[in-house]
Amino acid sequence: MEDFAELLDCAREARAAAYAPYSGFAVGAALQAASGQVFCGCNVENASYGLTVCAERVALFAAVAAGVREFAAVAVVADSPEPATPCGACRQVLYEFAPDLQVILANLQGRQKKMRLRELLPEAFDNFTSRLTSSKCSTGKRQMPEK
Numbered sequence: 001m002e003d004f005a006e007l008l009d010c011a012r013e014a015r016a017a018a019y020a021p022y023s024g025f026a027v028g029a030a031l032q033a034a035s036g037q038v039f040c041g042c043n044v045e046n047a048s049y050g051l052t053v054c055a056e057r058v059a060l061f062a063a064v065a066a067g068v069r070e071f072a073a074v075a076v077v078a079d080s081p082e083p084a085t086p087c088g089a090c091r092q093v094l095y096e097f098a099p100d101l102q103v104i105l106a107n108l109q110g111r112q113k114k115m116r117l118r119e120l121l122p123e124a125f126d127n128f129t130s131r132l133t134s135s136k137c138s139t140g141k142r143q144m145p146e147k
């Protein structure tokens with residue numbers, strides 16, 4: 001088993017920066033690019049609740065903003081009895097870039113779970129539009145307006 005101790009340390013460190021005054025549930029994530037570069041994220045909550053962004057997406061968006069789009073693994077650390085799994089939204093957003101991403105989850109007591117993103121998000125929504133070969137819809141009766 002590959003040792004993800006360093007990546008988990010990064011996630012634990014990132015967790016310390018979490019802004020979670022509403023839930024009190026601080027989460028840290030460390031996303032390792034295929035190149036080995038690591039991008040960290042923490043959850044950032046908001047008074048509106050719905051605008052809260054999870055640690056996993058903060059890390060991913062930081063990586064994409066830096067021009068990185070290929071990833072090998074993500075470590076997520078939270079203070080929970082069992083290692084906390086990423087929410088559905090984060091699973092889908094991570095899947096966009098790395099369906100086979102290695103996911104390592106841990107709590108502060110060192111309990112760990114390791115799995116592939118595909119296992120966490122079976123039957124994910126995929127980018128179907130990139131596979132369309134025609135601008136016609138399936139009936140062939142309607143076309144996109146000419147420009």
Ligand SMILES: [Zn+2]
Pocket residue numbers: 054055056057086087088089090091
């Ligand atoms: Zn999430």
